[in-house]
Amino acid sequence: MNLHGIFPPIATPFKNDEIDLDGMKANVAKWMKTGLAGVLVLGSNGEAPMLDADESFRVASAARESVPAGKTLIVGAGEESTRSTIAAVKRAAQAGADVVLVRTPCYFKNQMTTDLFVRHFTAVADASPVPVLPYNVPGLTGVNMAAEALARLSSHPNIPGVKDSSANLTQIADLVAITPPDFTVLVGSAPTLYASLCVGAVGGIVAAACVVPDLIVQLYDLARAGKHADALALQRQITPLAKSVTTSFGVAGLKAAMDLAGYVGGAPRHPLPPATPQMIDTIRGQFAALGVAV
Amino acid sequence: MNLHGIFPPIATPFKNDEIDLDGMKANVAKWMKTGLAGVLVLGSNGEAPMLDADESFRVASAARESVPAGKTLIVGAGEESTRSTIAAVKRAAQAGADVVLVRTPCYFKNQMTTDLFVRHFTAVADASPVPVLPYNVPGLTGVNMAAEALARLSSHPNIPGVKDSSANLTQIADLVAITPPDFTVLVGSAPTLYASLCVGAVGGIVAAACVVPDLIVQLYDLARAGKHADALALQRQITPLAKSVTTSFGVAGLKAAMDLAGYVGGAPRHPLPPATPQMIDTIRGQFAALGVAV
C-alpha cells in the first residue's frame, strides 16, 4: 500500500439529491488514468457530514470498484465517539478501504486535549481492520491536534501516517521532525503544498487535484526531484485556482470547477449553496490562466 | 405547549457503554416532580453527537414515557444537511417530541451565512410535524447565528422560539427586541440566566437545572416576579456550580454532579474523559456552599 503522492479528496456528486454513483465512478475512472496515487472518498470535500451511514457505505463500495490495484483507496470515517468511529472504520474496511482517514472529534471543544486524541486514535487503530490516518483539520473542526499527539501515536503499528490541513508550516515541519522517518505526513492545503514538501511532507490530499490532477502531480514530481525553481513557479500558477476550490468558494467551488473540467460535479447538498455565476467566472479565468482548456 | 420556564438539558446515562434507559427514566421522574417546565433530551449535554439514530430514537421514546401531560418534551435533532435534519426531526416527532431543538449546521464554517441559516431552518420547519426551535451554540459549533437570522425566521408559524447559548447579552437582548412579543427566547448559559431574563428572555435550558432544579426554578420565579435583588443574590450563589457543570468540566462535570445529587450520572462516552477526583471535590464544595446536602 502506497501513501506517498497526490490524492484527490473527491466530491460526491448528487442527482436529484441522491448520490450519483455512476457519476462518481466515471470521475474516478478518469482520475485513475493520471499519476494520482489513489483517491480519498468521504472526506470533507466529499460532503461526508451530509451523508448517512448507508450512503457512505455505497459510496465507498463504488469507489472500490473503480480504483485499480496499485492505487490506494482512502475512505473517510470520523465520528464524535470512539465507539461510533470504530463502527465507521469497520464499515469502511468492509466496503474495501485500503486505509481510513479519521478526523479528530471536535464537538466538545474544550475537552479536546492531546491525551484525549491519543486515547481515541489508539482505540480506533487497535480495532480497525485497516491502517488509520488521523486527520487534523482545524479550519472545519475548530480544534487543532498538536504535533505532540502524533509523536505518541506514530509508534502504533496501525497508524502509518497523518493528514494535516492546518496549513501551519511550523506544525507540518514539527510533525515530520518528531515522528519516525517512515511515518507518512500528508498535507491538505494546496496553496502550501510545495512548502510542505520542502519540509518533509511526502504527499498531499488536496482539492485542486480533483480538477488539475496532472499539474498537482507534476508539482509533486518536481519537488521530489529537487527541481525547486520549477516547483515553486508551478505552485504560484496553481495557487489561485487552489484557493477557489477550497477556502474561498467551498465545496460549491470545487464542484463548479469539476463541471468546467469535464467531471461530474453539480451542486452540494442543502443547505450548502451552489456556486454563483460570478464564482464560476472567476474559476473559468483561473483555468485559462493555467492554460487548461475548459 | 408551554416553552416558558426552566428545562434541564438532560444527560444520557450509560451502563457498560450502552444507553441506560431505566436510569434516565428514573432521573426524569424525579425532575418532573419539581417546578421544571419539561426536559430537553438529546442536547449537547445529552451527548447527542455520541449516539446513533436508533439510540436517539429510544432515548426520546423513553423520555416521552416519563414526561407527563402539562410538561414539555423537547428533543434535539440537528444534523449537517437539511435532508438529514428533516429526517431527524421526523423521527423525534414520531418518538413523541412536543418540540424539536435543531442546532445550526457548522462543519463548513465559512459557508455559514445568515441566508444559509434562514434557508435551512425554513425548510426544516416546513417539513417538521412539530414546532422547531433553532439552536445557536457557538462555543461548540464554532459558528454564531446572528440575531438577524431569527428576525427573519420568527415569522414562520412552526418556529415559536430560539435557544441561544452564546452568553452574549447584546445578542440575547437583540433577539428579544427584533422578534415578535410572543416569540420565545430561551438561553443556554446558567451564569447569565438572570441577566438574560432581565433583557427579556422567558426561560432557560441550562445544565445546572439537572442538579439543582429547585434553585434554578426559584431564580426564574424571583426574576419573573420582579424581585431583582433576591434573584441576583441567588444567581451569584449558583454561578460557581453552574460553571462546573458546563464550561469548566464539561459533560463529565455534569454527570459527576448528578451522581452527587442523587441522579444516575456516570461517565461520558469515550473519548470524553470522566471527572477527576479533584473536579468531584470542587463540585462537592460548591453544593455545600449552596446548602445542598449531597
Add this chain to the structure above:
Amino acid sequence: MNLHGIFPPIATPFKNDEIDLDGMKANVAKWMKTGLAGVLVLGSNGEAPMLDADESFRVASAARESVPAGKTLIVGAGEESTRSTIAAVKRAAQAGADVVLVRTPCYFKNQMTTDLFVRHFTAVADASPVPVLPYNVPGLTGVNMAAEALARLSSHPNIPGVKDSSANLTQIADLVAITPPDFTVLVGSAPTLYASLCVGAVGGIVAAACVVPDLIVQLYDLARAGKHADALALQRQITPLAKSVTTSFGVAGLKAAMDLAGYVGGAPRHPLPPATPQMIDTIRGQFAALGVAV
C-alpha cells in the same frame, strides 16, 4: 469623589490636525450641564493612542478647567511598561485628574497573565497620586483581564474600582461578586448597560453618553430606581445608536454623531477614516428613531 453614574468617554476634536482645546471645552461645558457624573478624557474614544505626551497633558488640563466641583474628571493613562505608565499617571494627576483610567498592557500578548496584571497595577497604584481604575478592553487590546485579577487588586487602597468593556456579562457579574461591596464596577459597553446594572455594575463609561447624555442618564436612573420595564424599553431604543458610535463605525461614527447632535466632532486622526455619508445617514435615522432632533 464620586465614581457612580454615567461618564462619557469624550472624543478629542481636531482642527487642521491639531488638538482643538476650545472645541473640547465647549463640549465639556455642555455635558456638564446634564446629569452626567463627570467625563473621561484620553480614553480609547479620545484617540489616546493618537496623541503624544504633550498633547495629552494639554487635553487633560483643558478638561480640568471645564469640569466643575462635584463632577469627576477621569483621565486615561495606560502604557505598555510599568515605568511609563507611572510617568503617565503622574502627568495626568498634575494636569488635574481626579482618577486615572489605566488600560492593561497588551503588546506581548502571550505574557499577559493574571500575575502580571496584579504586579503591574499594584506598582502603578502604589506610585499614583490619585486613585487608579484598571481598564479591561479586550476588543481593542486583544487580551482579557480575568475577574480573578481584580479580586486580588480590589484590596489595594488606591484602586477603588474597574472599567470593563468586555460586554461579557458572566465576567461583569463575577467582578461584582468577588470584589468588596464598595468596589466600583463600571462598564464600557452601552448595548449591555442595562444588563450590567442588573448584575451589580454601578455605572458606565459609554460612548453613547457623548451624544445622548440625557437618555443614558435616564436609563441609569430607571435601573437604579428598580423601574426595570422602563429601563429595558429605553435600553432597546438606545441600542442601535449605541452600536453605531462604537463597534460598527468606530471613533469616526462617534464624532459624526457628535457633529449631528451639536457638539464639536470632526474627523479622527489619520489613518482612521472619517465617517462615510452612508454612516452619517444611518446615524441620523437612529437619532430620529429616538426622537432626538438633529
Add this chain to the structure above:
Amino acid sequence: MNLHGIFPPIATPFKNDEIDLDGMKANVAKWMKTGLAGVLVLGSNGEAPMLDADESFRVASAARESVPAGKTLIVGAGEESTRSTIAAVKRAAQAGADVVLVRTPCYFKNQMTTDLFVRHFTAVADASPVPVLPYNVPGLTGVNMAAEALARLSSHPNIPGVKDSSANLTQIADLVAITPPDFTVLVGSAPTLYASLCVGAVGGIVAAACVVPDLIVQLYDLARAGKHADALALQRQITPLAKSVTTSFGVAGLKAAMDLAGYVGGAPRHPLPPATPQMIDTIRGQFAALGVAV
C-alpha cells in the same frame, strides 16, 4: 543598501532599569563580526513599546556607531497615528537608520482595512527620509495585513520590501508572488525560515539570530545555495531553541539565551517577567543539543 540576508531583532539591555547602551554596543560589535547582514533595533524583541522617544533615539544612535559600512541598520518606528509615525521615522533617520521598520497600526482593530494600511504606509513612505519596510506581526498586534496591501504598496519608490511575522506560508508565498521581483520579503519567524526561503523570501529578521547567528546565517546560505537537504536538517536542529526565544518564553527567553551565549541580556522591563530557572534550563539544553557551548 542590502536588505537580503539575516538580521537579528536585537534586545535592548537594561541596567538598573535604564537602557544599557554600552551593553548593547558590545553585543552589536560581536554580531557584526558574523555573517549577519545588519541589525534591527527597536523591534518587538527590542521592547520598543517599553521605551520612550528619547530612549529610542539614543538606542538608535548608539546602534549606528556600532554598525559598520556594508551592514544595514534597520530601526523600528511604528506608532498608531500617521502623524506620530512620520515623526518617529524622521527621528530614526536622524539617528542614522538606513531603513525603518514600521509596524501596522492596530489599536482600533475593526478599522484596520487594506485601504487604511495602504493610505497609512503611503503617507509614511512619502514623508520618510529613508526607505520604509511595513511590518506585519499579527501575533502581537492582533490584526493581519493582507498580501493585497503590499501588492499596492510595492510600487512605492520608498517601500523596498516588507517584514511578515505571520508564519503563514500561504501569505508569505502570496507576498512574493504578487509583488515585483526586486521587492524584498523578509520573514520574522525562525521556525518557518527555511520554508519561507523556499517560497521566495530573501531573508529573515528572527530572534534566534541574536543567539546563534552563525547557524542562522548558515541555514540561509544553504537554502540560497540550493542545498535543501542540509538546510532542512539544520532548520530542524534550530527550531526548538528558536521557539524558546520567541513564542514560548518571549523577550525574557531571548534575553536569558543571550546571557547564556555570552551577550548582555538581563531582564525585560516591568511588567514583563524575567525567565524562570526552568526556562533557563530548557534553553541550556537546547544550546547543548545544537552543540553550542554555553
